[in-house]
Amino acid sequence: MWEPLLRLKAALGPEAELVVVGGAVRDELLGRPHADWDLATKLLPRAVMARAQAAGLRAIPTGLQHGTVTVLLEDRPVEITTFRSDGDYLDGRHPDSVRLGVTLNEDLSRRDFTINAMALPVGGGDLVDPFGGQRDLESRIIRAVGAPLQRFAEDGLRTLRACRFAAQLGFDVEVATLEAISERLAVARKVSVERVCTEFTKLLCGAEPHRGLDLLARTGLLDLWLPELRPMLGCGQNRHHRFDVWTHTLETARLVPAEPGLRWAALLHDVGKPGARALGPDGEIHFHDHERQSLEIAARILGRLKVAQALQKDVLALVRHHGAHPLAEWSDAACRRFLRRLSEDGLDLARWAAFRLADQRAKGMDLAARELDHAAILSRLEALAAASPPLSVKALALDGAALMRLAGRGGGPWLGELQRQLLEAVVEEPALNAPEALAELAKQKLMAGGF
Structure with missing residues (x-):
């Protein structure tokens, strides 16, 4: 446990019952790295502030009405919240009131999933786990605390968090919890697009993004926020692809490095294919002009979700150039012109190549030949780029x-x-x-x- 927490416990006194709660407990038990330490205490917030300041610590009243004080430990902000219970969630996102001074078990009972409803006493002591979170961690299960319909009726963001945790942890969602998501879409609709965007990005950057994306599609959350993606499901492709468009998309997201621009591009690079699908006179399925259509749809989606401008630019550059396939017979000048196009879009060769390789692998066919072809053209492009040709x-x-x-x-x-x-x-x-x-x-x- 982080050493400064022990000094904080000493400052607050033994009667504070200081505990680590939430995701930090989950990640400690899983052996996963984490950035935040969220704490809870029996003390009321003004007592927390007074004792922390008396010990020479900086304490900031960041949310006294909700029982929260932020203390700086080695210049790192740590939130300390008084044990509390929540009132009614009238807006489908936030409680209209909170009641301080409850027991730790009551505090844990208001949390979303059992794996997030555990507490570790600072300085040592038994894990506090009234809802079987450790058991669910061992079983790799995401389960709502109490009745899932009630949990999701309180806060619509929890439906998306279930899918996000599945993607990050590689866990399954327990059956009743999963079924309840589809029944609470009206509550989920109340979540702001900014929060939706944040959750989507975390989901996409998880260890198993395909798992989370599949849950979005199965529960109806995909239709709620990304309806343009629904036609990709079951959209068959041609003989160069093993999978339909949606499954290929999930595979690309799984294979590309876990970085926001690459993962968002993986999700959206073929979104225009269903609209471009046509049967040619040769009897083959074609997707002519799907790159342009994908770019237009991707731009619309990213704008609607209020994705940061720098990230939008990055994603759209990857989508714009994902269909480029430099050939062995290209001249050096043609290769340099290609490098110039990438440069004009702010896209470096390494990131384009990482995306292209994942896209090629996700076709599920002729993998050895595709990888040899990719390695050969990349080696040539890298050699030309190393000569620092004028590209602007x-x-x-x-x-x-x-x-x-x-x-x-x-x-x-x-x-x-x-x-x-x-x-x-x-x-x-x-x-x-x-x-x-x-x-x-x-x-x-x-x-x-x-x-």
Whole structure:
């Protein structure tokens, strides 16, 4: 246990009954790393503040109305909440009142799942586990505390948290708990999109995202927040794929590195396929233009969920380029043009390659051949990128000021067009990107007119 907690216990006194609660207990028992220590105590919040301050600790009244005080331990904020029970949840998210001064068991009874309803006394002592959370940890089960319909009626976010924990921990959701999710979709609908987005990202970045995504689809939560994804289920593909579009998506999410941009892109990269699906004259199923349709739908979904702009840009770049398949017969210039397109979208080669490999593996067919092909083209692209070819106007040997002096005229649209043409030329032949050679080329283009 973290050493500063023992000093905090000494500051609050033995009568405080200071315990670690929530996810920290769960993760300690599982041997998983965790960042937060949430504490609970018998003391009322003003007593917590007074005793902490008397011991020289900084205490902040972050939520006195809910019994919460934040204490800084080695500059790390730790929340301490007085044992409490909750009133009615009229808005489907928050209790309209809380009652302080209850027992620890009463406090634990208000929590969502048994694996989150345990407490560890700070400094040692027996695990407090009135609802069988340790047993469910050992059985790898997510089970609601008490009646699941009541738990989900109180807070609609809990339905999504069940799926998220399944993805993070690789656990199953207990049958009655799972069935109750579908009956509480109206409550789940009240959750803000910001919280939904946070939970989705945590789910996607879990150890088994496919497990959580499958639960979203089975319970109706997918239709609630991502209805555009429903047509992917059962959407058959062609002979190059073993799986339907949805199963391929789950496989891609499972195989790609656990990083938000890559996982969101895995979820959305083929969302346009059902709308693009067509049977060609050759009798084959085709998905022409699905990349563009996927990009449009992905942009709409990410905007609706208020995903951070930087993450949106990253995801859309991956979706935009996921269908690119550089071939062995490409010229070096064609490969450099491809690298330039990635660069213009802020997408580095390594991340594109990681996504492409997962996408290829998730097709479930010809894996050895696909991996050999991927390794060969990646090796070639890496070698070309290592030579630092000019991929943007900023990399030209002559900047805008030099080109204006060369032309003897001020800036304007002509300058951008000249720079674009020069960049095209040096991408084709990097040796041209030297001051003298580039100046000569610029003179030729200016003399040819059109600027």
